[in-house]
Amino acid sequence: MSEQTSTSPKSNGTAPLLEVRDLVKHFPVKSSGVIRRTIGQVQAVDGVTFNVYKGRSLGLVGESGCGKTSVGRVITRLYDPTSGSMKFEGNEIATLSSKAMLPYRREIQLIFQDPYSSLNPRHTVGSIISTPMQVHKTVPKNKMVARVQELLEVVGLNPEHYNRYPSEFSGGQRQRIGIARSLALNPKLIVADEPVSALDVSIQAQVVNLLQDLQKEFDIAFLFIAHDLAIVRHFCPEIAVMYLGKIVEIGDRDQIYLTPHHPYTQALLSAAPDVKQAAVGGRRERIRLEGDVPSPINPPSGCRFRTRCWKAQDICAAEEPPLLEVGGRQVACHFAEPLQVIAPEALTFMAPSDGVENETVSTSGSTAL
Amino acid sequence: MTEVLTDAPPERDPSPADSNEPFLVVENLTVQFPTYDGLVQAVTDLSYTVQLGETLGIVGESGSGKSVSSMAVLGLHDVKRSRLTGSIRIGGKEIIGASNSTMKRIRGNDVTMIFQDPLTAMHPFYTVGAQIVEAYRLHHDVSKSVAKRRAVEMLERVGIPQPDRRVSEYPHQFSGGMRQRAMIAMSLVNNPKLLIADEPTTALDVTVQAQILDLMQDLQKEFGSAVVMITHDLGVIAEIADNVLVMYAGRCVEKGTTKQILTHPEMPYTWGLLGSIADVSSDVSKPLIPIPGTPPSLLNPPDGCSFHPRCRHTDKVEGRRCFTELPELVQQPQQTHPTRCHIEDPDTIYETEVKEEIM
Numbered sequence: 001m002s003e004q005t006s007t008s009p010k011s012n013g014t015a016p017l018l019e020v021r022d023l024v025k026h027f028p029v030k031s032s033g034v035i036r037r038t039i040g041q042v043q044a045v046d047g048v049t050f051n052v053y054k055g056r057s058l059g060l061v062g063e064s065g066c067g068k069t070s071v072g073r074v075i076t077r078l079y080d081p082t083s084g085s086m087k088f089e090g091n092e093i094a095t096l097s098s099k100a101m102l103p104y105r106r107e108i109q110l111i112f113q114d115p116y117s118s119l120n121p122r123h124t125v126g127s128i129i130s131t132p133m134q135v136h137k138t139v140p141k142n143k144m145v146a147r148v149q150e151l152l153e154v155v156g157l158n159p160e161h162y163n164r165y166p167s168e169f170s171g172g173q174r175q176r177i178g179i180a181r182s183l184a185l186n187p188k189l190i191v192a193d194e195p196v197s198a199l200d201v202s203i204q205a206q207v208v209n210l211l212q213d214l215q216k217e218f219d220i221a222f223l224f225i226a227h228d229l230a231i232v233r234h235f236c237p238e239i240a241v242m243y244l245g246k247i248v249e250i251g252d253r254d255q256i257y258l259t260p261h262h263p264y265t266q267a268l269l270s271a272a273p274d275v276k277q278a279a280v281g282g283r284r285e286r287i288r289l290e291g292d293v294p295s296p297i298n299p300p301s302g303c304r305f306r307t308r309c310w311k312a313q314d315i316c317a318a319e320e321p322p323l324l325e326v327g328g329r330q331v332a333c334h335f336a337e338p339l340q341v342i343a344p345e346a347l348t349f350m351a352p353s354d355g356v357e358n359e360t361v362s363t364s365g366s367t368a369l
Numbered sequence: 370m371t372e373v374l375t376d377a378p379p380e381r382d383p384s385p386a387d388s389n390e391p392f393l394v395v396e397n398l399t400v401q402f403p404t405y406d407g408l409v410q411a412v413t414d415l416s417y418t419v420q421l422g423e424t425l426g427i428v429g430e431s432g433s434g435k436s437v438s439s440m441a442v443l444g445l446h447d448v449k450r451s452r453l454t455g456s457i458r459i460g461g462k463e464i465i466g467a468s469n470s471t472m473k474r475i476r477g478n479d480v481t482m483i484f485q486d487p488l489t490a491m492h493p494f495y496t497v498g499a500q501i502v503e504a505y506r507l508h509h510d511v512s513k514s515v516a517k518r519r520a521v522e523m524l525e526r527v528g529i530p531q532p533d534r535r536v537s538e539y540p541h542q543f544s545g546g547m548r549q550r551a552m553i554a555m556s557l558v559n560n561p562k563l564l565i566a567d568e569p570t571t572a573l574d575v576t577v578q579a580q581i582l583d584l585m586q587d588l589q590k591e592f593g594s595a596v597v598m599i600t601h602d603l604g605v606i607a608e609i610a611d612n613v614l615v616m617y618a619g620r621c622v623e624k625g626t627t628k629q630i631l632t633h634p635e636m637p638y639t640w641g642l643l644g645s646i647a648d649v650s651s652d653v654s655k656p657l658i659p660i661p662g663t664p665p666s667l668l669n670p671p672d673g674c675s676f677h678p679r680c681r682h683t684d685k686v687e688g689r690r691c692f693t694e695l696p697e698l699v700q701q702p703q704q705t706h707p708t709r710c711h712i713e714d715p716d717t718i719y720e721t722e723v724k725e726e727i728m
Contacts, residue, residue, distance in 0.1 A: 064574055170663045200601065201602075201603070202641060202642060202645045202659060204646075205645035205646070205647075208657055212656070228647075230647040230648050230651070234653050271575040271576045274648050274650055277648070288580065289580075292577075
């Protein structure tokens with residue numbers, strides 16, 4: 001187990017904020033009819049192990065249906081895990097009753113993807129942001145308005161607008177309201193589930209920069225769930241790639257993007273369009289994946305990626321590859337080997353990774369920038 | 370089985386020699402919608418051309434008029450609720466003001482559209498095959514069985530496994546990528562000369578997006594059709610477009626070849642767009658540079674240049690012209706492509722201030 005714990009060099013010595021071990025979430029599939037027997041399981045998350053450190057971001061990427069959102073929902077205990085362990089600051093939270101879970105909900109907050117459906121249209125912005133503080137009784141009533149206004153200011157909205165309704169705001173502003181709500185309880189961990197994918201490009205950058213500033217200011221750890229490889233790379237120093245309910249590769253940003261070892265990571269990176277690369281005339285050799293992601297109700301035996309993998313051999317069907325340390329990151333593949341997908345000329349300024357990372361990610365206690 | 374496919378391209382094959390003008394010509398197109406709140410100026414004075422075999426990418430944010438202008442090309446706007454002026458010519462035929470029956474002949478035959486969300490664009494109660502058959506029989510006087518053979522053939526061509534079984538399945542039985550392939554099959558069944566793709570890959574995963582873009586490029590090569598690709602994703606543009614048109618607040622603000630726009634943009638909005646995107650190979654230590662503010666309302670667009678409230682470079686133009694005077698879409702002598710901007714020397718500003726930030 002201990003060799004499976006993801007240890008990046010910069011997090012050595014500090015205990016993780018959130019330790020997730022062999023997390024499993026299966027959804028039962030019921031038959032139709034009067035007696036609704038369980039006839040199968042959607043294996044949405046199937047044995048996922050990772051750590052999130054204080055004030056750092058872990059990115060979770062993968063295609064739709066790979067279980068990344070389910071991971072986020074289980075961590076916030078919106079879903080109960082089927083099995084596995086989740087330790088928040090050393091305390092097990094996977095099996096807590098909803099009453100015992102209450103103090104931890106304050107520490108773990110969510111930002112949702114769709115800023116249109118995640119805000120109640122009949123509530124004012126003030127009531128949306130103050131609800132968590134009322135529920136947890138963290139702020140006395142007479143100081144509530146001041147606190148809401150403070151939060152609105154933090155996320156870059158006009159504090160005078162606390163009496164307005166969500167419909168009066170644009171998509172980017174609504175997402176800021178959602179962010180203000182998630183900040184209301186001073187959480188230590190925010191699960192951001194596709195926080196920018198519903199926004200226009202020019203607005204995406206505003207929200208990403210806001211999240212980065214907030215992370216620096218309040219020392220918040222993020223579990224950043226997204227399908228946009230470029231945004232995840234920009235935001236997270238550590239990245240996990242998921243496929244069909246399992247983590248196939250997890251490691252530092254540069255390890256994953258420069259020398260991906262898992263065939264799926266390689267295919268994913270080769271498919272990501274790259275404006276700046278294309279602009280200088282280079283076009284990446286694309287690895288074409290055949291077909292679609294198999295159904296999580298009946299995943300392939302052995303390695304789940306084998307049905308679409310060009311390296312697949314007999315062993316891939318027989319034996320499930322464990323997540324093992326290869327070349328500085330963990331990868332679950334029988335035939336893991338590095339393959340440079342992003343062209344070398346694009347990498348020149350990425351090589352000195354340590355210097356870059358220390359600047360962008362302020363871990364607790366590091367000098368303020 | 371395949372004879373329809375193989376002899377189809379020659380019959381539709383473009384012969385650029387006999388056409389004096391590009392296949393699609395849009396001239397001074399203006400689309401306005403009268404509403405209770407006032408007149409929405411969705412598209413203003415838009416002009417572009419697309420040759421057969423060429424791909425034009427139209428980029429812009431939501432509400433910039435990119436979809437509205439393309440729907441006008443298909444004649445999809447309700448004449449009672451919209452005001453269209455200008456001229457749209459498809460293969461020499463004028464679209465604006467054309468009768469419904471003329472439009473029916475063109476739509477789905479000469480010009481087709483691929484929509485963003487195939488689940489809502491396809492009818493849930495009809496099989497995929499039935500919908501392709503309908504599109505084919507509308508323009509070809511053939512029996513149902515012949516049309517069905519054609520549908521199977523098209524599904525096979527777009528890479529759907531077991532097409533003879535899949536043809537009688539419903540859209541919900543297809544996965545997202547499959548559904549988009551089926552949409553493409555449906556739109557190509559009549560060998561259109563012009564294909565309008567409205568955010569065709571936005572709802573798809575990157576690996577599937579790559580498959581679909583490859584497929585579209587292969588099919589374009591095979592059929593020699595003109596493609597208009599509407600997207601907000603510059604990555605998609607970089608992959609497949611020959612020419613790019615950047616739209617902002619209903620107007621074209623910059624147009625040129627893909628290489629010109631991506632390597633040498635000369636309009637502050639395009640600079641902003643390129644600066645605000647993260648790339649899988651960009652420097653992570655540099656923060657993204659967002660465009661401040663939000664796109665303007667098209668009910669009462671700002672005076673002067675519609676981008677001026679968000680522009681960082683208005684101080685470089687003398688006499689506050691950005692605030693009062695709408696710049697024309699012109700190509701200055703020192704420019705390689707036209708832009709709609711008052712800045713005298715965008716080249717120098719780009720080289721000295723902007724390039725560092727966005728590249």
